[in-house]
Amino acid sequence: MLLLAGPLVAANVSRTVMSFVDFAMVSRLGSEAQAAVGPAGLVLWTLGAFGIGIMSLVSTFASQSLGRGRRARCAAYTWQGLYVSAILGLAMVPLAGVAEWMFRISDHPAAVMEMEIIYTRIALYSVGPMTACVALVGFFAGIHHSGIGLVAALIANLFNVAANYALIFGHFGCPAMGIAGAAWATVLSSVLQMVILLGWFLRRRYRQRFATHRALRPRWKLAAELLGRGVPAGLQFSVDIGAWTVFAIYFVGRFGEASLAANTICFRILEVSFMPASGLGQALSAAFGRAFGAGDLATARRTTRWCLLLMVAYMGSIGIAMAVFRVELPALFTDDDEVIRIAASLMILCALFQVFDALQITYNGALRGAGDTIWPAAAVIALLLVVFIGGSWATATLWPQWGAVGVWCVATGYLACVGFMLSSRYCFGPWDRMKIVGD
Numbered sequence: 001m002l003l004l005a006g007p008l009v010a011a012n013v014s015r016t017v018m019s020f021v022d023f024a025m026v027s028r029l030g031s032e033a034q035a036a037v038g039p040a041g042l043v044l045w046t047l048g049a050f051g052i053g054i055m056s057l058v059s060t061f062a063s064q065s066l067g068r069g070r071r072a073r074c075a076a077y078t079w080q081g082l083y084v085s086a087i088l089g090l091a092m093v094p095l096a097g098v099a100e101w102m103f104r105i106s107d108h109p110a111a112v113m114e115m116e117i118i119y120t121r122i123a124l125y126s127v128g129p130m131t132a133c134v135a136l137v138g139f140f141a142g143i144h145h146s147g148i149g150l151v152a153a154l155i156a157n158l159f160n161v162a163a164n165y166a167l168i169f170g171h172f173g174c175p176a177m178g179i180a181g182a183a184w185a186t187v188l189s190s191v192l193q194m195v196i197l198l199g200w201f202l203r204r205r206y207r208q209r210f211a212t213h214r215a216l217r218p219r220w221k222l223a224a225e226l227l228g229r230g231v232p233a234g235l236q237f238s239v240d241i242g243a244w245t246v247f248a249i250y251f252v253g254r255f256g257e258a259s260l261a262a263n264t265i266c267f268r269i270l271e272v273s274f275m276p277a278s279g280l281g282q283a284l285s286a287a288f289g290r291a292f293g294a295g296d297l298a299t300a301r302r303t304t305r306w307c308l309l310l311m312v313a314y315m316g317s318i319g320i321a322m323a324v325f326r327v328e329l330p331a332l333f334t335d336d337d338e339v340i341r342i343a344a345s346l347m348i349l350c351a352l353f354q355v356f357d358a359l360q361i362t363y364n365g366a367l368r369g370a371g372d373t374i375w376p377a378a379a380v381i382a383l384l385l386v387v388f389i390g391g392s393w394a395t396a397t398l399w400p401q402w403g404a405v406g407v408w409c410v411a412t413g414y415l416a417c418v419g420f421m422l423s424s425r426y427c428f429g430p431w432d433r434m435k436i437v438g439d
Contacts, residue, residue, distance in 0.1 A: 038264030062142025067293025089128015288369030
């Protein structure tokens with residue numbers, strides 16, 4: 001489990017580090033840019049989350065195919081994922097108008113809103129390559145060669161830092177483009193990562209073992225199987241990201257620029273907890289899927305127990321650090337006393353939901369490894385709409401004096417509900433009788 005998870009966790013950590021660097025570099029443009037880049041990034045993830053959620057199932061199909069000894073099917077499912085990624089990437093371009101509308105109806109200051117629109121319009125071009133990267137990383141994780149995704153991520157992230165430095169501030173002969181430069185750096189680094197992964201996918205070693213060069217024709221039956229399990233996961237992920245975007249832009253944003261900046265800082269700090277845990281959850285899906293495909297349910301269950309132990313230990317430790325250093329951590333990003341005061345209160349709530357988040361990441365990964373995506377997606381979406389969005393609206397409307405702390409209390413309760421719900425589905429659900437890859 002650790003050997004498989006190590007590169008995935010390291011890749012996610014590298015992206016977190018680079019995200020910190022990106023945020024710090026954009027912050028040099030001023031507090032308005034600092035307040036804009038968080039909501040703009042959430043809108044980008046919202047529009048791209050549907051495809052990313054679908055492509056996350058490539059790992060499940062590849063690992064179960066490997067467990068059943070059907071190596072060529074691993075590559076065939078990956079190619080179908082790449083074709084779907086291309087279609088979704090093209091469909092993103094017209095959605096720039098939707099993103100602009102979302103910001104125009106918000107209550108953000110005019111200067112912040114204009115920066116949000118500029119960033120999102122450009123960064124939407126990264127959705128197609130980003131989605132293709134998820135499919136290719138899923139292939140390598142599914143066949144238990146997860147280190148390749150780490151190499152590609154490191155190269156792309158280092159390039160992203162250099163591109164940010166050049167395009168934001170105008171170095172190496174490039175024009176100073178400000179926040180637009182940060183968006184173009186995101187696009188270029190996504191394309192570079194996709195090219196690296198695709199080149200590795202077509203190397204001789206994988207052509208011989210998995211027939212990656214012969215499995216490239218469209219196969220509608222395999223695409224339908226991938227979409228049948230992937231669309232619910234995509235809907236769950238997109239509604240999840242969309243709900244957090246609405247939460248940040250409308251429910252937190254209505255309390256002013258200081259609350260919005262504090263919320264963005266908390267999201268950046270939470271990445272230290274969530275991104276490595278997400279890598280461990282991806283590894284669990286791949287390990288669980290291979291054991292499940294081979295019919296070894298005892299190993300699948302044992303792997304889940306170990307993953308949960310590691311997840312709770314790590315995220316619980318991060319939660320303790322958030323509570324103890326609730327003032328010092330936000331102060332790394334800003335010297336605004338009001339922003340630090342609000343962020344310190346939010347950090348207490350972030351610390352409280354770490355163990356519940358560990359539960360939902362672990363059991364969501366296990367259920368996806370088995371191909372159980374429909375019921376969890378329906379249940380999570382219902383909780384998002386009723387508990388998270390409905391509760392946040394009621395709190396912000398009826399008790400506005402609580403400010404951002406009030407709506408974050410609702411977010412903490414929502415994550416606790418999701419953790420318990422997915423735990424129950426894993427313990428009592430019918431995942432052990434499912435079959436998504438035939439003999």
